[in-house]
Amino acid sequence: MRNNLASAMFAVSMWQRIGAVLAVAWLAASPAWGAAPGAPAPPFALADDAGTTVSLAALRGRVVYVDFWASWCTPCRLSFPWMGEMQRKYGAQGFTVVAVNVDKRKEDAARFLALTPGAFTIVYDPSGAVPAAYDVKGMPTSYLVDRRGTIVSVDTGFRDDAKAGLEARIRAVVEAR
Amino acid sequence: MAAALALPGVSPGASAQSIPGEGVFSVRYLDYRDWQGGGDRMRVRSPSVFVMKPFAGRWVAEGGLVYDGMSGASPRFHNTLSGASGEGVKDYRTAGDAKLTRYFDRYALGVGIAGSTERDYLSKAASLDLRWWTEDRNTTLAFSFAGTSDRINSNNQIAVNEKKNTLDFLVGITQAISADAIVQSNLTYSRGHGYYDDPYKSLDDRPDHRRILAWVTRWNQAFPAQDATLKVAFRVLRDSFGSTSVMTEAQWVQGLPHGFTVTPGLRYYTQGAADFYRAPPFPIGFVFGEPYTADTRLAAFGAFTPSLAIAKTLADGWSADLRVDFYRQKGSWRLGGDGSPDLLPFSARWIQGGVSKSF
Amino acid sequence: MTSARNAHRAPPAGGDTRPRGRQEGAGVPGAARIAALLASALALAGCAYAPPKPWEKGELAKPAMAFDGSRLEMRYQEHVYQSKEAATGGYGVGGGGCGCN
Numbered sequence: 001m002r003n004n005l006a007s008a009m010f011a012v013s014m015w016q017r018i019g020a021v022l023a024v025a026w027l028a029a030s031p032a033w034g035a036a037p038g039a040p041a042p043p044f045a046l047a048d049d050a051g052t053t054v055s056l057a058a059l060r061g062r063v064v065y066v067d068f069w070a071s072w073c074t075p076c077r078l079s080f081p082w083m084g085e086m087q088r089k090y091g092a093q094g095f096t097v098v099a100v101n102v103d104k105r106k107e108d109a110a111r112f113l114a115l116t117p118g119a120f121t122i123v124y125d126p127s128g129a130v131p132a133a134y135d136v137k138g139m140p141t142s143y144l145v146d147r148r149g150t151i152v153s154v155d156t157g158f159r160d161d162a163k164a165g166l167e168a169r170i171r172a173v174v175e176a177r
Numbered sequence: 178m179a180a181a182l183a184l185p186g187v188s189p190g191a192s193a194q195s196i197p198g199e200g201v202f203s204v205r206y207l208d209y210r211d212w213q214g215g216g217d218r219m220r221v222r223s224p225s226v227f228v229m230k231p232f233a234g235r236w237v238a239e240g241g242l243v244y245d246g247m248s249g250a251s252p253r254f255h256n257t258l259s260g261a262s263g264e265g266v267k268d269y270r271t272a273g274d275a276k277l278t279r280y281f282d283r284y285a286l287g288v289g290i291a292g293s294t295e296r297d298y299l300s301k302a303a304s305l306d307l308r309w310w311t312e313d314r315n316t317t318l319a320f321s322f323a324g325t326s327d328r329i330n331s332n333n334q335i336a337v338n339e340k341k342n343t344l345d346f347l348v349g350i351t352q353a354i355s356a357d358a359i360v361q362s363n364l365t366y367s368r369g370h371g372y373y374d375d376p377y378k379s380l381d382d383r384p385d386h387r388r389i390l391a392w393v394t395r396w397n398q399a400f401p402a403q404d405a406t407l408k409v410a411f412r413v414l415r416d417s418f419g420s421t422s423v424m425t426e427a428q429w430v431q432g433l434p435h436g437f438t439v440t441p442g443l444r445y446y447t448q449g450a451a452d453f454y455r456a457p458p459f460p461i462g463f464v465f466g467e468p469y470t471a472d473t474r475l476a477a478f479g480a481f482t483p484s485l486a487i488a489k490t491l492a493d494g495w496s497a498d499l500r501v502d503f504y505r506q507k508g509s510w511r512l513g514g515d516g517s518p519d520l521l522p523f524s525a526r527w528i529q530g531g532v533s534k535s536f
Numbered sequence: 537m538t539s540a541r542n543a544h545r546a547p548p549a550g551g552d553t554r555p556r557g558r559q560e561g562a563g564v565p566g567a568a569r570i571a572a573l574l575a576s577a578l579a580l581a582g583c584a585y586a587p588p589k590p591w592e593k594g595e596l597a598k599p600a601m602a603f604d605g606s607r608l609e610m611r612y613q614e615h616v617y618q619s620k621e622a623a624t625g626g627y628g629v630g631g632g633g634c635g636c637n
């Protein structure tokens with residue numbers, strides 16, 4: 001038990017470290033204006049609940065919706081069901097939602113997920129290195145990344161009245177060849 | 178004689194720089210009682226409701242209603258020099274307000290109305306407020322403006338259709354200074370004109386205008402390791418009636434298992450007397466035709482309020498809380514000078530409880 | 537009249553014949569000291585000034601950190617104090633929160 005816990009903690013901190021290294025590397029190589037539309041999406045490799053590493057590089061060729069969220073973010077409660085719906089609708093066409101949790105403590109995220117389950121990929125970055133690399137401006141912030149790994153659009157905040165526009169953009173990117 | 182709300186309609190509700198994710202419905206009940214010397218004096222029971230609901234993506238509507246039912250010996254007679262007192266009195270007050278806020282990417286604009294009515298006092302107010310925040314949302318600037326119009330018709334025909342008009346201005350800054358601390362500082366200026374007398378007190382004659390300048394600073398500090406929050410507030414206020422007051426307050430919000438919090442608090446307040454306050458029953462220095470009051474609210478004193486609150490949050494959006502305050506006021510507790518002589522120590526206690534549901 | 541919370545105190549039973557002239561309303565000499573104290577507290581805060589990143593606002597988003605937690609509670613408090621003290625108000629607008637959009 002104790003060993004499992006220790007190795008789990010090691011795994012997290014290892015991924016934190018990898019994330020941080022990748023982020024720093026990207027920051028050094030990227031222009032000052034950060035993750036804006038037209039720029040390459042900063043790479044990341046983060047662990048999900050099962051301990052499996054999810055990396056952006058491995059998703060190359062798919063359209064990826066990178067969403068930064070936190071347990072304490074109230075608009076995130078609105079975005080979760082919607083992201084699940086998008087995953088269900090467009091997954092078969094090569095669309096993947098990756099929700100990056102930024103909580104310091106994983107228990108807080110677990111409590112949120114118990115009430116608001118997410119039917120898509122969820123990874124954890126308690127170090128904050130990846131949101132820093134993406135220059136996240138608020139919670140939630142989402143980045144729509146095309147099949148070549150380029151950021152198409154950035155959206156900060158989530159409101160019900162913005163859903164239709166977001167979905168139209170996703171559809172356009174998914175259908176673009 | 179006080180208007181329904183301090184800065185009517187500008188009461189806060191929606192969070193500063195973001196659209197609330199969900200609505201809130203709250204009901205609350207207050208039971209107030211005060212006494213002086215031997216006997217019980219007034220008792221007030223006051224239920225209230227509040228609803229806040231975001232809609233259409235960028236809008237928030239909110240509104241509240243309060244009802245006060247009072248019983249006991251009327252203070253108005255208590256305080257007249259004639260000494261008539263002890264008459265059983267029942268009175269009521271109903272107050273309500275509504276506010277609509279539109280959120281934009283970097284600012285929010287709100288308009289509000291408020292009103293209150295009692296047998297002898299009618300108050301109407303309108304307000305406008307603008308909040309602007311930096312892109313990182315760590316700094317919020319607030320500008321508020323409110324106008325209030327009051328109409329007074331005392332039951333004893335001393336005040337007949339008297340009016341009072343007040344303008345309130347507020348500038349404020351809220352700054353997140355670290356991941357664990359946030360500070361807010363507000364400057365308010367109020368300028369009023371009209372009927373300030375108390376028609377139920379003999380010879381009461383106050384200036385027909387009043388200017389108030391107040392500076393409030395509040396600091397909230399989280400202690401994540403202790404699962405606690407320290408909340409500190411400080412206010413200095415200067416009034417053209419001649420009184421300066423200082424208020425300071427601290428609360429410790431302690432998190433406990435199972436969603437409970439317990440919050441002990443302590444408040445200290447001290448004020449100097451108004452220039453025209455003269456202690457009864459023989460007001461030395463009273464000159465007929467010059468401003469005069471024996472209203473103990475304008476005397477010099479100090480006051481302490483210890484309080485204790487318990488709250489419980491449930492996972493499905495419900496929360497409930499209970500709070501008790503005990504207030505004690507004494508002339509000798511004034512800071513930086515003597516208190517008004519002849520003030521009898523005055524005590525009050527109030528208990529309030531409420532239930533809220535997010536939706 | 538306003539609510540009974542506007543409770544005014546009864547005049548004391550007579551007998552005291554000490555002169556009761558006007559009292560200085562303005563004098564709160566402690567105010568300067570308190571202001572100095574507050575200024576040093578703010579200076580201290582200046583040293584600790586490290587504004588949070590948008591993903592570091594978990595603590596600030598907690599209900600206890602809000603300046604205007606329960607509006608009804610605040611209103612009761614203000615109303616009670618307004619009935620027994622000369623000073624009132626000074627609050628008015630909110631702040632804090634999760635800094636979400």
